[in-house]
Amino acid sequence: MTDFRALLETLRRPRLLIRAARCGVVDYRRDRDLKRLVDSMPTPERAVSRLLVEEERLEDIRQSGAASYSVARHIEVLIALMAEVRLLPRSPKAV
Numbered sequence: 001m002t003d004f005r006a007l008l009e010t011l012r013r014p015r016l017l018i019r020a021a022r023c024g025v026v027d028y029r030r031d032r033d034l035k036r037l038v039d040s041m042p043t044p045e046r047a048v049s050r051l052l053v054e055e056e057r058l059e060d061i062r063q064s065g066a067a068s069y070s071v072a073r074h075i076e077v078l079i080a081l082m083a084e085v086r087l088l089p090r091s092p093k094a095v
Contacts, residue, residue: 021078044087
């Protein structure tokens with residue numbers, strides 16, 4: 001099982017994107033928002049996998065400076081990613 005929490009913690013993005021996403025997590029509604037970003041209602045683990053792929057694609061577009069980049073879409077994906085990771089079961093910590 002992939003440790004998505006650790007992966008999310010190592011994600012390096014502009015501070016403003018992360019701040020905006022953190023503010024938006026409060027209003028995240030899985031049934032409304034996730035449907036818009038992925039075609040179905042997957043389990044949180046599958047949703048995180050799909051969202052990571054989409055976020056990486058958006059980050060590549062952002063870094064390339066392409067006109068097709070949508071900051072709003074990027075923030076939506078980051079919001080969903082943060083919210084879905086919170087739904088994952090916590091792994092037991094090794095002592």
